[in-house]
Amino acid sequence: MSNLYQIQSPAGEWIPVRNIYCIGRNYLDHISELNNEKPDTPFFFQKSLPALNTSDIIEMPEERDIHHELEIVILIHEDGEFISLTDAPKHIGGYGLGLDLTDRFLQNQFKSKQLPWLLAKSFKGSAVVSEFQSKPISDDFWLKVNGEEVQRGQVNQMINSIPEQIVYLSSMIPLMKGDIIFTGTPKGVGPIVVNDQLEMGVGDQFIKSLTVK
Ligand code: MG
Numbered sequence: 001m002s003n004l005y006q007i008q009s010p011a012g013e014w015i016p017v018r019n020i021y022c023i024g025r026n027y028l029d030h031i032s033e034l035n036n037e038k039p040d041t042p043f044f045f046q047k048s049l050p051a052l053n054t055s056d057i058i059e060m061p062e063e064r065d066i067h068h069e070l071e072i073v074i075l076i077h078e079d080g081e082f083i084s085l086t087d088a089p090k091h092i093g094g095y096g097l098g099l100d101l102t103d104r105f106l107q108n109q110f111k112s113k114q115l116p117w118l119l120a121k122s123f124k125g126s127a128v129v130s131e132f133q134s135k136p137i138s139d140d141f142w143l144k145v146n147g148e149e150v151q152r153g154q155v156n157q158m159i160n161s162i163p164e165q166i167v168y169l170s171s172m173i174p175l176m177k178g179d180i181i182f183t184g185t186p187k188g189v190g191p192i193v194v195n196d197q198l199e200m201g202v203g204d205q206f207i208k209s210l211t212v213k
Contacts, residue, residue, distance in 0.1 A: 005049050007075055007180065010094045010134040015077065018178040020047040020127050021169060022071075022100050026159050026184025033187045042160045042168045045117050047100075051127040058101065058212045060194055061123050065105035068192050069185035070143040070151040070200060073098035074162060075132050076181070081174035088163035091175060094132025097141055097200045097207050100182045101126040104191070129180065130200065130208040136162075139203035143188070146197055153186030160184075 006014045024043050025031045031038055060066060077093025100121070107120035136155075143151040155161070160168065162183055169175065192198070196212040 005052055007054065007094075007129065007132060007178075009075065009077060010132055015075070015093070015178045017049060017052055017180060018176045020049070020051060020180055020182070021045075022047065022121070022182035023160065023165055023184045026165075027153065027157050027186045028159065029157070029187035030185050030189065033189070038159070042165060044169060045121060047122040047127045048118075050124050051122045053125040053128045055125075056208070056210050057125075058099075058128065058192065058198070058210055059125050060192070060212055061103075064103050064123075066126075066192055067102045067104045067189050068143060068145070068151070068198065069100040069102055069182075069189050070141065070153065071098050071100050071182045071185050072096075072137050072141060072153075072155065072162070073129050073132075074181050074183060076166075076175050076179040077177050079174065079176050081170050083166050083170040083175070085163050085167050088166040091166060091170075092136075092162070093177075094134060095137050096130040096132040097137070097202065098130065098182055099128035099143075099198075099200075099210075100185060101128060101192075102189075104189075127180075127182070128210065137202050139205075141202045142200065144199045145190075145192065150190055151186055151188035157186060158184060 075094040
């Protein structure tokens with residue numbers, strides 16, 4: 001069976017990915033670094049399926065200003081709409097780390113024209129995800145570029161917690177088994193270039209490394 005556009009759950013089941021959702025502006029320190037305003041309500045955007053990247057390679061699109069955004073990613077393993085706060089954790093089938101790779105130049109152009117971000121967010125391979133584990137990520141998560149730490153975050157710094165994101169998103173769009181959600185980036189976003197070596201982890205645990213090609 002091809003693993004293309006599938007994710008292995010912590011229980012070993014291969015799940016076809018359906019939708020890739022991402023919350024925007026969910027950490028105050030990241031909102032200030034990009035001079036954005038704190039949103040009144042959570043807001044989300046999507047990446048298309050060919051953005052999914054479970055490999056250890058980031059293929060740089062040529063002549064683009066690509067930034068890393070380190071995020072906790074969750075896998076939905078049970079359909080649901082209008083999910084309550086208490087039920088939200090039951091819909092989560094796994095926790096991983098990922099990179100919401102972003103063409104910052106294009107995104108700034110779209111932002112200034114008040115246009116959707118899709119094409120800045122959704123190039124091939126732009127939704128990097130690690131393997132998924134069943135344990136929630138409660139320790140610090142971090143990203144190193146060429147051995148130097150550039151991002152570090154904590155779930156308790158989120159403006160909208162992971163369960164709150166599920167409540168809000170599922171009140172607007174029914175969630176499907178196989179959806180994944182990028183839950184926001186802490187400060188420290190920045191460009192990546194060819195030959196960069198990226199490593200991400202949680203606490204003392206190494207999770208995934210990637211090479212930019
Ligand atoms: Mg992001």
